[in-house]
Amino acid sequence: METLNMISSRKAIREYSGQMTAEQLNKILIAANAGPVGMGNYDDYRLTVIQNSKVLAKLNNIYDAPTVIVISAKNPSRMEYISSGAIAHNIELAAEDQGVGANYNMACISSIPDGVVPEFFKPLFAVTLGQTNEKFVDRKISLGRIKTNTVK
Ligand SMILES: Cc1cc2nc3c(=O)[nH]c(=O)nc-3n(C[C@H](O)[C@H](O)[C@H](O)COP(=O)(O)O)c2cc1C
Incomplete structure (x- = not known):
């Protein structure tokens, strides 16, 4: 799918x-691993796939x-929370x-x-996933959905 249309x-x-x-899960996990994390400290994060x-x-x-895929991190601060959102968004787009x-x-x-996420890691964010009958079509999101000010 073309990127902007997909978004x-x-x-x-x-x-x-x-x-x-x-195979779908594997592609989603590759996308999660492609997500950006602060300072590039990937070892501070864990992904847990729950299908039990x-x-x-x-x-x-x-x-x-x-x-459900859970994103957890070691000693999380603001940076880890933000990074987990970026990972989750990659998971979402790879699913779509x-x-x-x-x-x-x-x-x-x-x-x-x-005991579900590894010891010393705190769950921060999760993504629920499954097959769906819903179709993905361009939602024509309005520019004002998030109010924006411009400083020139
Ligand atoms: C940080 C964050 C937390 C969210 N938590 C939940 C949640 O716990 N349960 C849920 O059903 N949706 C959750 N959502 C989804 C939002 O409700 C949804 O993305 C938003 O209403 C906009 O709808 P859209 O994603 O269809 O554009 C969350 C989204 C974000 C970004």
Whole structure:
């Protein structure tokens, strides 16, 4: 998909019709790894792919998503939170590119059971994912959706 069209077509998907394929997941994880992180300290981050139904059942507000990817970081400060957003956005776009539904999720973070993310890492952000019947079409987002001032 052409990049700007893809950005305009991205939307929060909260209804999932099934599990994505291993190949789709692999491409999504490559995109996550391509995300920018502050200072380039990639070892301060971890990705956790949750597809275990018993663990998924414990997560709040994930809309029955068959996959949740959690981004966690060591001793997080503002930089790690911002970086996790950039990683999550790459995950979203890679999902959309393959017709897979995805949505950012903060609501599940506090319900992630102990032992799911690696020791000493704190979950910061998550993305819910799955096949979707929804179509991605250009949403013609208005320029004023985020009010902007220009300083010249
Ligand atoms: C930091 C952040 C946290 C979010 N947390 C949640 C969440 O917990 N649950 C949810 O359903 N959507 C969540 N969203 C998705 C937003 O609600 C959604 O992106 C926004 O309403 C705009 O809709 P759109 O993505 O379809 O353009 C989150 C988005 C961001 C950027």
